[in-house]
Amino acid sequence: MSHMYNLAIIGAGPSGIATAVESYLLGVRDIIILEKDQNHNSTIRKYYKDNKRVDKDWKGQKVELEGKIYFVDGTKESTLDFFDEILNNHSVELRTHTEVQNIKKRDGYFEIFIAGESINAKYVVVTIGRMGKPNKPDYKIPQGVKDKVAFTLDNCGIGEKILVVGGGDSAIEYAIDLSAKNEVAICYRRETFRRANPTNQRDIANAIMHKEVEPILGVDINSLEDENGRVKVIFSEREADIYDRVIYAIGGTTPSAFLASSGIKEEDGKPSHDENYETNIEGLFVAGDITQESGGSIALGLNHGYAIAKHIQEKKL
Incomplete structure (x- = not known):
């Protein structure tokens, strides 16, 4: 048998790091975090614009932190620095570029399968974020414009005509950020941006009022077409328009x-778990965005990590 870890955590986001660090502070040793991307907190790195505000009380939801990790409001950059620091100050192994394929329960331990090998652990916590698998439109994206359709701001240029699709905080922040150097429209199927936090609602209203962002509200997109390398967007109840991106x-x-491949049952679109975030498989836990209705709260993810760490420690690992 290969080396046996006491605790293996899949996903190096806030809840994964919290589970590892809180477990370490409670006396658990031999902990590994497995992360498929090149660094921890890939969702924050990929989907948060530079200098994005990061609030402890996400969308105004008051959360009292229960563990030893003290998290406060900040920016994208200060939040990443914060997690860098707590990882550096505790003996937790972080293995990046490691995508887990599935997990199997063996006799008294778990086997975690990755490309070309497997890792064994007594306890496993799955903290994969929802944004690790971003929602995509139902309609087909033409092959000729696939490089012009994206889910992050990577590769956006200057002076482009850009359509942002969505009505949440990320969509609004993308639109406002891009509007400084591009011609930007935002398309949302509802008439208002009621999903967004109050600050972003105010900011997008101001950008629309000053004609910095064109609103396309209460409108669906029926399809995309390739218009000589640009993206032709076919709207419902509105004339088609052509965008660079x-x-x-x-x-x-x-x-x-x-x-499902790991045997974890789902209920109402979320993995089922008890009050300690333990799934239907004893010793296998879930935490973070995938346990929440809409995801996004770092503070809740930290509390999940503490609750799991405390429960595992009480099992006298």
Whole structure:
């Protein structure tokens, strides 16, 4: 048998790091975090614009922190620095570029399968974020414009005509950020941006009032077409328009196939778990965005990590 870890955590976001650090502070050793991307907190790195505000009380939801990790309001950059610091100050192994394929329960331990090998652990916590699998439109994206359709701001240029699709915080922040150097429209199927936090609602209203962002509200997109390398957007109840780039910010989905392959049951689109975030498989836990209705709260993710760490420690690992 290969090396046996006491605790393996899949996903190096806030809840994954919190589970590892809180467990370490409670006396658990031999902990590994497995992250498929090149660094921790890939969702924050990919989907948060530079200097994005990061609030402890996400969308005004008051959360009292229960563990030893003290998180406060900040920016994208200060939040990443914060998690860098707590990882550096505790003996937790972080293995990046490691995508987990599935998990199997063996006799008294778990085998975690990755490309070309497997890792063994007594306890496993799955903290994969929803944005690891961003929602995509139902209609087909033409092959000729696939490089012009994206889910992040990567590769956006200057002086482009850009359509942002979505009505949440990320969509609004993308539109406002891009409008400084581009011609930007935002398309949302509802008439108002009621899903967004109050600050972003105010900011987008101001941008629309000053004609910095064109609103396309109460309108669906029926399809996309390739118009000589540009993206032709076919709207419902509105004339088609052509854009240099289309950015989708329409949320993410629970990685159901991965959960099912590992034997984790789902209920109402989320993995089922008890009050300690333990799934139907004893010793296998879930935490973070995939357990929440809409995801996004770092503070809640930290509390999940503490609750799991405390429960595992009480099992006298």
